[in-house]
Amino acid sequence: xxxxxxxxxxxxxxxxxxxxxxxxxxxxxxxxxxxxxxxxxxxxxxxxxxxxxxxxxxxxxxxxxxxxxxxxxxxxxxxxxxxxxxxxxxxxxxxxxxxxxxxxxxxxxxxxxxxxxxxxxxxxxxxxxxxxxxxxxxxxxxxxxxxxxxxxxxxxxxxxxxxxxxxxxxxxxxxxxxxxxxxxxxxxxxxxxxxxxxxxxxxxxxxxxxxxxxxxxxxxxxxxxxxxxxxxxxxxxxxxxxxxxxxxxxxxxxxxxxxxxxxxxxxxxxxxxxxxxxxxxxxxxxxxxxxxxxxxxxxxxxxxxxxxxxxxxxxxxxxxxxxxxxxxxxxxxxxxxxxxxxxxxxxxxxxxxxxxxxxxxxxxxxxxxxxxxxxxxxxxxxxxxxxxxxxxxxxxxxxxxxxxxxx
Numbered sequence: 446x447x448x449x450x451x452x453x454x455x456x457x458x459x460x461x462x463x464x465x466x467x468x469x470x471x472x473x474x475x476x477x478x479x480x481x482x483x484x485x486x487x488x489x490x491x492x493x494x495x496x497x498x499x500x501x502x503x504x505x506x507x508x509x510x511x512x513x514x515x516x517x518x519x520x521x522x523x524x525x526x527x528x529x530x531x532x533x534x535x536x537x538x539x540x541x542x543x544x545x546x547x548x549x550x551x552x553x554x555x556x557x558x559x560x561x562x563x564x565x566x567x568x569x570x571x572x573x574x575x576x577x578x579x580x581x582x583x584x585x586x587x588x589x590x591x592x593x594x595x596x597x598x599x600x601x602x603x604x605x606x607x608x609x610x611x612x613x614x615x616x617x618x619x620x621x622x623x624x625x626x627x628x629x630x631x632x633x634x635x636x637x638x639x640x641x642x643x644x645x646x647x648x649x650x651x652x653x654x655x656x657x658x659x660x661x662x663x664x665x666x667x668x669x670x671x672x673x674x675x676x677x678x679x680x681x682x683x684x685x686x687x688x689x690x691x692x693x694x695x696x697x698x699x700x701x702x703x704x705x706x707x708x709x710x711x712x713x714x715x716x717x718x719x720x721x722x723x724x725x726x727x728x729x730x731x732x733x734x735x736x737x738x739x740x741x742x743x744x745x746x747x748x749x750x751x752x753x754x755x756x757x758x759x760x761x762x763x764x765x766x767x768x769x770x771x772x773x774x775x776x777x778x779x780x781x782x783x784x785x786x787x788x789x790x791x792x793x794x795x796x797x798x799x800x801x802x803x804x805x806x807x808x809x810x811x812x813x814x815x816x817x818x819x820x821x822x823x824x825x826x827x828x829x830x831x832x833x834x835x836x837x838x839x840x841x842x843x844x845x846x847x848x849x850x851x852x
Contacts, residue, residue: 568640575632587670594660601655639664685732693740700726716758723755745778756790765797801832
C-alpha cells in the first residue's frame with residue numbers, strides 16, 4: 446500500500462507539538478517596584494506571590510489515559526496508525542526483552558552491528574525501518590530512548606519510564622555526542638540500537654553513581670516526530686526565550702488561536718485535548734514579559750478566559766482540585782464582573798470536595814459583583830443545604846463520642 450507521509454505528518458503533528466516547549470512557574474512580585482524609589486534609596490522591600498502549579502498532569506496524579514503513549518494513540522487517525530504500522534509499545538518491548546545484554550557484555554550484540562562513526566565509536570543495529578524521511582540539520586526531533594550501561598541490570602536514563610518523549614534540538618548539539626551521532630543517522634519512525642563508546646558518552650569520569658567511569662552505553666532510540674526549520678519558526682515550537690523576541694501582538698494571536706482550538710475540542714467533549722490547548726495558551730501568555738499597561742490588560746483579559754475554560758474542563762473530568770487551581774490562577778487576572786464565572790466554577794469545585802463553607806463564601810463574593818445572578822444564588826443555596834447537613838452529621842457524631850466517654 447502506498448502511503449502519503451505528508452498527509453500522515455499533518456495528522457500527527459498536533460499530538461507532539463505540546464512537548465516542543467515546557468513551562469516552569471516563575472515567581473512574580475505582588476506589587477510592582479517604583480523605579481524612582483530604587484534610584485533614590487539604597488534598598489527596597491518586595492513580596493513574592495505564591496506560585497500555584499497544580500495544573501500539571503504529568504505526575505503520579507495523572508488522569509488515567511493521559512500518559513504520552515495513550516495520548517498519541519488516541520489522537521492518531523486510524524489511517525495513520527494502519528498506514529505507518531507503528532507499534533506504540535515497540536521500544537518498551539525491546540527493554541523488557543533485553544535481559545541478555547542488560548546483565549552482561551555488549552560484545553555479542555556488537556558483532557551484529559555496523560559501525561557508523563570512526564570505526565567502532567558508534568555501532569548501529571536497525572530494529573524497525575523508518576519512512577525514508579531523513580533528519581535535517583536544522584530541526585527538533587521528538588524521541589523515545591533508553592540508555593543502559595554495560596553490565597547494568599536497569600537503564601540509567603529512559604524517556605519511556607518518564608512517559609514523555611525527549612525534545613532534542615538538532616541545531617545545538619547539546620546532548621551526549623554519541624547519542625547525537627546516533628539520531629543523525631536515523632529516519633522518521635525508525636527504531637534502532639546503538640552501542641556508543643565511553644569517549645563519546647561520559648568519558649573517563651562517568652556520571653556517578655548511575656554511570657561508572659569509562660562505561661560504554663547502549664541506546665535504544667525511536668524517532669517519533671520531526672519538526673523542520675519552517676515549523677520551528679512558529680511560536681508554538683519556540684522556547685520561551687525565542688518567543689520573548691516576538692511582538693506581543695503575535696503572542697496574543699497565538700494564544701487566542703490555541704484557546705479557539707481548545708474550545709473546538711471542548712465542544713466535541715474531548716476534554717483532555719482541550720486541557721492541553723488551554724494549558725499551552727496560558728503558558729504562552731504567562732511566559733511573555735509585557736512592557737506596557739495595555740499589553741498587560743490584553744493579556745489578563747485572555748488569561749482569565751483561558752483559566753475559566755480550563756476550570757470547566759477539569760470539572761467535566763471530575764478533577765475538582767485542579768479546577769480550583771485553574772480558578773485561583775484565573776482570579777489573579779480577572780477584574781470586576783469578569784471574576785464571576787471563575788468564582789462560580791471555584792464554588793462548584795469546592796462543593797465536589799465537600800468544602801461547603803468555602804463554596805458559600807465564594808458564591809457570596811460573586812453575588813457582591815452580580816447580586817441577581819441566578820446560578821450563583823442557586824449554587825449558594827445548594828452549598829448552604831449541604832453545609833447544614835454536614836454540620837448536623839458532625840454534631841451527631843460528637844454527641845455519640847461524648848456519650849461513650851461519659852460511660
